[in-house]
Amino acid sequence: MSRMLLITALLIAIVWTALKVVEAKQQTRQLFAVREALRAEADELSVTQGQLQVELATFADYGRVEKNARNKLHMRTPGMQEIEVLQTE
């Protein structure tokens, strides 16, 4: 009798683990898909980063900054006489 019980229990256990294996496999695939999507997004972002770097460098070009500072903001380089030098001890 106890033998029958044991076999039944083992059978149930086998079916249960088999289902778990299926579930785990499914999860793996889902997570893999998520990871791939994230990787694609990372790629996308690195493309954007590169473009922004180029854009930043273009806008921050010293020729352009200087032109704007002089013409639009009417700035100029201070003469030596206008500069106060502080000595740090």
Next chain:
Amino acid sequence: MAGKQRHNKGRQVRRTENTTAPRFAARRRVMLGGLLCAAALLIAGAWYQQVLRTDFLQQKGDYKHISYKDIPARRGRILDRNDEVLAVSNPVDSVWADPRVLPQDNETVRILAQVLKTNADDLRQKLSRYRNKHFIYLARWMTPADARQVMAMLKEKGVKGVSLQREYRRYYPAGEYFSHVIGFSGRDERGLEGLELQYDRELNAEAGRKMVLKDARRHLLANVASIRKPRGGKDIVLSLDRRLQFYAYRALKKAVVRHNAKSASLVMLDVDSGEVLAMVSQPSYNPNASHGNLGGKARNRPIIDTFEPGSTMKPLTLATAMELGYITEHTKIDTGEGFIRIGRNKVSDPKRYGVLDPAGVLHRSSNVGSATIAFKIPEKDHWKMLDRYGFGQPVMIDFPGEVSGSLRDYGLWSRIDQANLAFGYGLSTSTLQLAQAYVILAADGVRRPLSLLRVDKPVEGERVLSVETARSLRKMMEGVVSAGGTAPKAAVSGYRVAGKTGTVIKLGAQGYKDKKKKYRALFAGMAPATAPKLVMVIVFDEPRKKGFYGGQVAAPVFSEVMGHALRLLNVAPDKKQTNTGLQVASAGGVQ
């Protein structure tokens, strides 16, 4: 016929009943044999499919599910010392078509032209010219976003046979003022010139490849195996400062145009670390444009071109004599009648300077004085010191095509050779080598290795001159930049500047005596003179307008660039002001 059959049958049955049942042995054997044959065939077939054709069939099966994907990897960036981007690879998409699949009716061509924003007639011609090919580019190097849009529009209109190809393109945001140092890389992303070539191995990236499993709808299911790991390129950080480079480039370009010079080069070095802070050549080119037909424009002149340094050698001649104890600051040098004869040759000054001290020799730039001093030094020692300043040997700065210049062995010198060397003829040097020698004077006599890459740790140097010699030379060179010297235009307000001009006659068809002489204008200097932080050397080749003297052409560029650089690097002024800043500032406020 039928009746007869039945009859026969009846007889047979009867016989069966009457006698023992027939055994049909032959039939059974035939049946068994047939079955065995069939089984054997099946087994053989299975064996054939499973064992002999397994690879082929496996492949067919995998073909449905397994595919290969490239894992993109990017070439390393090139950054300036403050981590500003000077070269970066960005992905771009090229649109290509298979002309044998792509329908070429008017409607399709019209849609294509509209989507790609090109001329329909040109496109039609292109397609018909390449109609037997498998691959043509319709548009190269679009941003990925634009390319996706194009593909979406084509899909919507039902145009087939057009695809995208991912490529990388190198961008140089700093454009032409860094082009000589950085160089450029080709379409295959391999370095072709400059530092892109020198550090190609470090910068280069290798795309990876992996095997993936896909389901029936081509969705990714899993990674099967990694075939090759992607290897991204390493970033390279330069010692150059983008701001200083910009100022240097702009000032040099302006001066080249103003004096109609053939070419020019400039080098700025950090005295304490031996780092190159700015390195500029003229003429320049845009590294982002096509690289065809650049000619000499691509050459990084400060490292690759050599020339005779002329009078800029004089401070080094004096330093040599002083270091070896042949002269002191107060030694009287008699320049006599303004010329001396050496065999058949004559060394002369533009006029008679009489008796000068070493400082006078420098700020008058007397050839006779320099030669007289050089004759006090034994040839071997003279050569040894020139060698220790770095002449005649490569700087070892890791740049493609670096030259060593030339310095003849003292065994081959005649007397006139030694005189010529004293004022910078008979040897050749690059702008960088000359700057390296001046750094020794600026760094109180210590020579350090130069670098185009950022140096983070202090570098060990080698002592070439004593502190006293270097300091007294600097003091003498300040005279050159004073009102009575040859280069008052090199002065920077607020700072003390030490330097030396050079105006060199270029070797022509008739030696140095061509009717129409060609010149080089040089200035080599440092600031602030009390404790120099920066050394800069500027060389103009053949200035042909508005003067040709080093003091006229090169000195103003020095003043402009050095002024900006000292201010940007927050170097404290070392020159006493006549007025105090505060008073003037408040006066300015009142106005």
